[in-house]
Amino acid sequence: MTIKEIKAKSILRKHKKIDSWFLSGYGMNLYRGCAHNCVYCDGRAEKYYVEGEFGLDVAVKVNAIDILKRELDPKRKRKPPRSSYIMLGGGVGDCYQPADNKYSLSRQTLELLDFYNLPVHVLTKSTLIERDMDILKSINNKKRAVISFSFSSMDEKISALFEPGVPAPDKRLDTLLKFKKQGFACGMFLMPVIPFITDGPELIEQSVKSAAKTGLDFIIFGGMTLKPGRQKDYFMNVLRASYPQLAPQYDLIYTDSQWGEATREYYQSINQTFFTLARAYGMPVRMPLRLYSDILDENDRVVVLLEHIDYLLKMKGERSYFGYAAYSVSQVKEPLSSVREKLGTLKGVGPDIKRVILDILDTGRSSYYDKLSGNRV
Numbered sequence: 001m002t003i004k005e006i007k008a009k010s011i012l013r014k015h016k017k018i019d020s021w022f023l024s025g026y027g028m029n030l031y032r033g034c035a036h037n038c039v040y041c042d043g044r045a046e047k048y049y050v051e052g053e054f055g056l057d058v059a060v061k062v063n064a065i066d067i068l069k070r071e072l073d074p075k076r077k078r079k080p081p082r083s084s085y086i087m088l089g090g091g092v093g094d095c096y097q098p099a100d101n102k103y104s105l106s107r108q109t110l111e112l113l114d115f116y117n118l119p120v121h122v123l124t125k126s127t128l129i130e131r132d133m134d135i136l137k138s139i140n141n142k143k144r145a146v147i148s149f150s151f152s153s154m155d156e157k158i159s160a161l162f163e164p165g166v167p168a169p170d171k172r173l174d175t176l177l178k179f180k181k182q183g184f185a186c187g188m189f190l191m192p193v194i195p196f197i198t199d200g201p202e203l204i205e206q207s208v209k210s211a212a213k214t215g216l217d218f219i220i221f222g223g224m225t226l227k228p229g230r231q232k233d234y235f236m237n238v239l240r241a242s243y244p245q246l247a248p249q250y251d252l253i254y255t256d257s258q259w260g261e262a263t264r265e266y267y268q269s270i271n272q273t274f275f276t277l278a279r280a281y282g283m284p285v286r287m288p289l290r291l292y293s294d295i296l297d298e299n300d301r302v303v304v305l306l307e308h309i310d311y312l313l314k315m316k317g318e319r320s321y322f323g324y325a326a327y328s329v330s331q332v333k334e335p336l337s338s339v340r341e342k343l344g345t346l347k348g349v350g351p352d353i354k355r356v357i358l359d360i361l362d363t364g365r366s367s368y369y370d371k372l373s374g375n376r377v
C-alpha cells in the first residue's frame with residue numbers, strides 16, 4: 001500500500017437535500033482511495049477522480065482536522081448548520097481503513113463533533129471503530145451516534161473474495177453487538193448484494209436473521225451498480241476468474257448505463273425478496289423515526305417521511321408520487337408550518353399528499369407511514 005499525504009481545501013460537504021438513507025445533511029471523505037479494496041467498490045469509477053491504483057494507493061488529507069475545526073466553528077457561520085447527522089464514512093474511502101491506525105483522523109473528527117455537540121452516523125466495514133467507543137459514547141450521551149456496518153452477505157468465503165481487506169462478516173456483526181450493548185442505535189447496510197452470488201433468498205435471509213438476532217435497529221438494502229470503465233472492468237475480471245459461468249448473466253442485467261445500474265426488473269426482483277424477508281423478521285427497512293424526530297427540523301422530517309413512504313409504496317409494487325413531492329418540499333426555504341396554506345401549490349403535492357404533510361406538521365409523525373410500515377418497517 002502506498003500512502004500519499006495531501007492537503008485538502010475543504011472537508012465538510014453539505015448535501016443539497018437531506019439524505020433519507022443516512023439522515024445526514026453533511027458528509028466527508030478523510031481519505032481518497034481505500035485499502036479495503038472491495039471488488040465492487042464504486043469509488044474505483046473514473047467519475048470520482050481517485051488518483052492512482054484503487055485499493056493500493058491511498059491519499060490522506062493530513063490537514064483535514066484543521067479545516068474541519070474552521071468549518072464546524074459556529075462563530076464563523078452566518079447561519080447555524082443544518083440540524084442533521086454528520087455522516088462519517090461511505091464515499092471514496094472507509095474512514096476506518098488501515099491508514100486510520102496511524103493518522104486517527106476519524107477519532108479526531110469525532111472529538112470535534114463531540115466538542116460542538118453534533119450527532120454522527122458512522123458507516124464502516126472495519127472493527128477499528130471499537131478504538132473510538134469512548135468518544136462515540138460521549139456523543140451518544142449528549143446527542144446521538146448511530147453505528148452502521150455494510151455487508152454484501154454473511155458468507156465468509158464470498159466476503160474474503162469480494163471484500164479482501166475487511167474483517168469477516170461475523171466479526172463485523174460482533175462489533176455491532178458490542179455497540180448495541182452499550183446503548184447505541186445500530187444498523188446493517190446490506191449493500192451491495194452481488195448479483196447471482198449473494199442476492200438469493202437464503203443468503204439474504206441469513207443477513208436479515210442475523211440483523212434481527214443482534215437487535216439491530218434497521219437494515220437497509222441495495223443492489224450493486226457497475227459503472228462502465230475501471231469499476232466494471234475490475235469487477236468483471238475477478239468474476240470471470242472465480243465465477244466464469246455468471247458473466248453472460250451480468251451482460252444481460254448490466255447494459256452499460258451511465259450510472260451503472262442493472263435493469264429495473266432485476267432490482268425489483270431482489271427488492272421483493274428482501275422486503276418480504278425483512279417483514280417476516282420484523283426489521284425496519286429505513287431508519288426509524290425515533291432516531292431522527294429530535295434531530296431534524298420540521299422541513300427535513302417531512303422530506304424524509306415522504307421519501308420513506310415513497311420507498312414502502314414502491315416496495316409494495318404501487319405507483320408513488322411521494323418522492324417527487326419530497327423533492328418539491330426540499331426546495332422550500334421557509335418553515336413548512338408557516339406556509340401551510342401554500343402546500344397544495346407545490347409540484348407533486350396533491351390533496352392526499354398534502355394531508356400527509358399536515359399530519360406530520362401537526363403530530364410530528366405520519367399515521368399513513370405507520371400504517372404502511374405496520375409500525376415496524
Ligand code: SF4
Nearest residue numbers: 034036037038041094
Ligand atoms: S470499504 Fe467501502 S470504500 Fe472501502 S473499498 Fe470497500 S466499498 Fe469501497
